[in-house]
Amino acid sequence: MGAFSRISAACALLASTLLLAACADPPPLYVDQAWVRLSANPDSPSAGYFVVHGGPAPVALRGVMSDYAQRIEMHESMAMGGMMTMKPVDKVDIPASQTVAFAPGGKHIMLFRINQNAVTQGKIPLTFLFSNGDRIQFDAMIQKTGEPAPAAKEGGSGHAGNASGAAH
Ligand SMILES: [Cu+2]
Numbered sequence: 001m002g003a004f005s006r007i008s009a010a011c012a013l014l015a016s017t018l019l020l021a022a023c024a025d026p027p028p029l030y031v032d033q034a035w036v037r038l039s040a041n042p043d044s045p046s047a048g049y050f051v052v053h054g055g056p057a058p059v060a061l062r063g064v065m066s067d068y069a070q071r072i073e074m075h076e077s078m079a080m081g082g083m084m085t086m087k088p089v090d091k092v093d094i095p096a097s098q099t100v101a102f103a104p105g106g107k108h109i110m111l112f113r114i115n116q117n118a119v120t121q122g123k124i125p126l127t128f129l130f131s132n133g134d135r136i137q138f139d140a141m142i143q144k145t146g147e148p149a150p151a152a153k154e155g156g157s158g159h160a161g162n163a164s165g166a167a168h
Contacts, residue, residue, distance in 0.1 A: 029055030034140035
């Protein structure tokens with residue numbers, strides 16, 4: 001009886017600070033905003049980006065696979081001695097209920113030898129492997145060389161433009 005009322009009180013507190021559904025239905029682990037910047041040279045890998053939304057429990061992303069690439073590596077970019085370098089990482093922690101963005105200048109995937117059919121279709125199906133056994137499938141849009149990156153969901157463009165510039 002005591003334990004039950006304590007749980008109820010905790011739920012009531014959560015419900016008042018979050019959404020009413022918080023206790024019944026925690027948001028699941030999912031992936032979105034996936035895209036690939038196609039390398040101009042088919043012999044060099046293309047970079048891919050996406051956002052992972054943490055679920056009710058912490059997990060780790062253990063890798064990304066696709067039937068439409070020869071292989072995919074997870075990398076992390078960092079500044080070292082004034083130069084950008086990158087190194088492979090074998091897992092990325094996804095804390096519960098938090099968002100982890102793979103974005104230009106930071107974490108990313110590198111896709112080696114993307115299948116030409118995927119390039120023609122303009123998208124590549126990816127499978128994200130998590131430490132809890134979840135396999136999440138999500139298509140990444142393929143941006144050809146020279147095409148702009150898709151607009152980020154948050155505002156804050158770094159390209160405010162200068163006064164003399166013509167509108168693009
Ligand atoms: Cu890389």
